[in-house]
Amino acid sequence: MIAARGLTKHYGSKIAVAQLSFDVRPGVVTGFLGPNGSGKSTTMRMIMGLDAPNAGDVTVNGKHYHDLPWPLHEVGALLEAKAIHPGRSARAHLRMLAETNHLSLRRVDEVLEIVGLASVARQRAGKFSLGMGQRLGMAAALLGDPEVLLFDEPVNGLDPDGIRWVRNLLKGLAREGRTVFVSSHLMSEMALTADEVVIIGKGRLIAQIPTDELIAQSSQRFVRVRSPEIQKLKTALEDKGATTVLEEDGSLSVRGADEIAVGELAASIPVVLHELAPQSASLEEAFMELTEDSIEYHGAPTTGLFAPTGGGA
Amino acid sequence: MIATSGMLAALGHHVLRGHHGARLLVLVVIVAAIAVGLILAARRRSARRPLDDTPVTARVHEEPVAARVGELGVSPAVDAVRTPVLQNGNRSEQAMIPSRKELPRGRYGISGLLKSEWTKLRTVRSTMWTLGVTILLGIGVSAIATAETRAHWLTTSPGNRAGFDPISTSLIGVFIGQFAIGVLGVLVMSGEYGTGTIRATLAAAPRRPLVLVAKVAVFGVVALVVAEVVAFLAFFLGQALLTAPATHATLASPGALRAVAGSGLYICVLGLFSLGLATIIRHTAGAISAFVGILLVLPLIVQALPSSIEFDVRRYLPDRIGADMISNHGFPGTFSPWIGLLILCGYAVAALVIGGLLLVRRDA
Numbered sequence: 001m002i003a004a005r006g007l008t009k010h011y012g013s014k015i016a017v018a019q020l021s022f023d024v025r026p027g028v029v030t031g032f033l034g035p036n037g038s039g040k041s042t043t044m045r046m047i048m049g050l051d052a053p054n055a056g057d058v059t060v061n062g063k064h065y066h067d068l069p070w071p072l073h074e075v076g077a078l079l080e081a082k083a084i085h086p087g088r089s090a091r092a093h094l095r096m097l098a099e100t101n102h103l104s105l106r107r108v109d110e111v112l113e114i115v116g117l118a119s120v121a122r123q124r125a126g127k128f129s130l131g132m133g134q135r136l137g138m139a140a141a142l143l144g145d146p147e148v149l150l151f152d153e154p155v156n157g158l159d160p161d162g163i164r165w166v167r168n169l170l171k172g173l174a175r176e177g178r179t180v181f182v183s184s185h186l187m188s189e190m191a192l193t194a195d196e197v198v199i200i201g202k203g204r205l206i207a208q209i210p211t212d213e214l215i216a217q218s219s220q221r222f223v224r225v226r227s228p229e230i231q232k233l234k235t236a237l238e239d240k241g242a243t244t245v246l247e248e249d250g251s252l253s254v255r256g257a258d259e260i261a262v263g264e265l266a267a268s269i270p271v272v273l274h275e276l277a278p279q280s281a282s283l284e285e286a287f288m289e290l291t292e293d294s295i296e297y298h299g300a301p302t303t304g305l306f307a308p309t310g311g312g313a
Numbered sequence: 314m315i316a317t318s319g320m321l322a323a324l325g326h327h328v329l330r331g332h333h334g335a336r337l338l339v340l341v342v343i344v345a346a347i348a349v350g351l352i353l354a355a356r357r358r359s360a361r362r363p364l365d366d367t368p369v370t371a372r373v374h375e376e377p378v379a380a381r382v383g384e385l386g387v388s389p390a391v392d393a394v395r396t397p398v399l400q401n402g403n404r405s406e407q408a409m410i411p412s413r414k415e416l417p418r419g420r421y422g423i424s425g426l427l428k429s430e431w432t433k434l435r436t437v438r439s440t441m442w443t444l445g446v447t448i449l450l451g452i453g454v455s456a457i458a459t460a461e462t463r464a465h466w467l468t469t470s471p472g473n474r475a476g477f478d479p480i481s482t483s484l485i486g487v488f489i490g491q492f493a494i495g496v497l498g499v500l501v502m503s504g505e506y507g508t509g510t511i512r513a514t515l516a517a518a519p520r521r522p523l524v525l526v527a528k529v530a531v532f533g534v535v536a537l538v539v540a541e542v543v544a545f546l547a548f549f550l551g552q553a554l555l556t557a558p559a560t561h562a563t564l565a566s567p568g569a570l571r572a573v574a575g576s577g578l579y580i581c582v583l584g585l586f587s588l589g590l591a592t593i594i595r596h597t598a599g600a601i602s603a604f605v606g607i608l609l610v611l612p613l614i615v616q617a618l619p620s621s622i623e624f625d626v627r628r629y630l631p632d633r634i635g636a637d638m639i640s641n642h643g644f645p646g647t648f649s650p651w652i653g654l655l656i657l658c659g660y661a662v663a664a665l666v667i668g669g670l671l672l673v674r675r676d677a
Contacts, residue, residue, distance in 0.1 A: 080509055093510075
């Protein structure tokens with residue numbers, strides 16, 4: 001259980017996190033979504049007691065991180081990949097962490113086995129690829145078999161195989177009743193992994209909702225209809241208050257009525273239907289919609305670069 | 314490295330009057346420069362290891378790994394503590410009843426941190442490099458100095474023979490080793506910041522002053538043991554090389570034991586001072602520059618002061634305190650060796666306390 005209340009952090013005049021409140025419950029994977037620079041990592045560091053908030057409060061299992069009697073037994077975190085001395089071996093890195101919390105060397109070897117680094121455990125970590133670094137970070141997080149786990153962008157640098165591995169690992173940890181909080185800017189990844197999402201933009205909370213609800217609530221949800229008598233159906237739907245758009249391919253996009261209402265209306269006219277398909281937006285689209293106003297760093301619009309220069313206004 | 318240093322110049326003139334001394338001095342400075350260069354080069358090499366995309370051979374990805382995480386024990390102390398809560402139960406039910414894990418008694422503390430710091434220190438190459446250089450140069454340069462003196466003994470003027478101090482000559486190499494120990498003191502702290510390990514360290518042990526205390530203790534003991542070993546070996550080797558008719562000393566000679574044991578203490582305290590500097594500055598290059606600057610550049614600046622205040626200021630400088638510790642003659646206007654060491658301890662404590670306060674206050 002992680003509870004943030006009014007968490008605020010500014011660096012100089014720049015506000016990184018503002019009045020952020022959310023709960024991360026045990027037993028589910030909670031995604032922490034936001035564009036780059038939205039304050040995800042800063043929030044994670046505040047949870048871990050590495051950065052001090054300017055205002056507000058965050059507790060882990062009801063305690064401030066600083067007051068945990070055995071931090072590694074209670075909280076495991078992957079905050080940044082490759083935060084390892086390049087000259088130290090993977091095993092030595094885990095060993096020095098284990099010793100602080102009286103964990104055994106046997107446990108070090110176990111977590112190395114779990115993350116698949118046993119064969120390279122004695123190699124210098126500086127030689128590791130980004131993916132191997134992520135796995136070592138995972139091993140460090142699992143070291144104390146903690147109830148609460150934080151992962152900051154864990155799939156960065158992993159190959160598809162590794163991504164699937166992380167996904168299963170996170171879900172498995174949550175299934176065991178642990179609190180799993182995982183940040184990502186990849187909405188598609190969270191759609192597959194997270195049961196619930198905390199969405200922030202420019203350091204502010206935008207929403208905390210179950211993932212499926214986020215997709216359902218999105219205004220992008222619509223029904224695609226095809227019919228030989230499409231105009232007749234269009235008029236009938238608009239009379240019922242739905243908004244419709246006739247697409248270029250001849251299909252009709254209906255908003256404000258679900259597939260059941262559209263189907264029943266068509267039968268009552270009657271109009272033959274060739275297609276009746278509910279369309280839900282991807283989490284990506286839902287997310288873009290929510291964070292539209294809060295993107296910190298916009299890319300330059302590319303259309304102008306390649307647009308024909310002649311015939312301008 | 315700078316071609317001359319106030320301390321070495323003073324020491325050199327004092328110990329070996331005449332041009333043999335000057336030649337030796339140049340040699341010593343060159344060796345020191347090479348040593349520091351080697352350490353920094355080794356350090357940079359290890360930091361710049363290219364990424365190697367060697368495939369991980371033993372991947373465990375198919376089976377639900379997390380289930381195994383739960384089954385595996387933690388340590389003998391907390392073994393058989395937890396079992397996975399529910400295999401296939403419904404999620405909301407699990408959310409209501411989180412598995413409470415039993416924790417070991419008490420709280421993490423200094424004993425674990427000391428072990429951890431010892432592991433950190435001995436599992437990086439820079440430790441072996443710097444300590445190796447300390448031993449090699451500490452003993453080697455002393456051996457060269459004493460052998461050189463012995464070789465030219467018969468052509469040395471009677472006045473210079475009378476003024477010859479076999480104790481400080483045999484300990485001259487110890488002052489080269491101080492740079493290597495100082496670099497190690499810096500790396501012990503700045504290495505964590507440079508690599509990001511500091512965040513893992515502070516996540517495992519959020520009571521930051523305790524982490525600093527453990528670092529100081531482990532590094533301090535290692536530095537003291539190495540420095541004392543170097544001092545005693547350099548002394549005995551040097552005295553053995555000063556065969557008759559050259560004058561030599563024994564540990565029983567007046568001031569000899571103090572000079573030998575004291576120079577080890579001096580290096581250890583200086584190393585702790587550099588650890589404090591690194592805690593304040595946090596960057597390797599910056600902290601090493603500050604350390605070397607205080608030892609080598611500051612004396613030159615002070616020398617440029619009007620002589621009325623020069624002596625008053627000079628005696629507070631670490632290099633003069635060290636020179637005074639190994640010398641049996643005493644420089645004009647200096648503190649006694651032990652008072653000097655006490656002042657140096659004051660510097661180290663001040664740097665560590667300021668560093669500790671900043672460590673607690675600053676974001677990691």
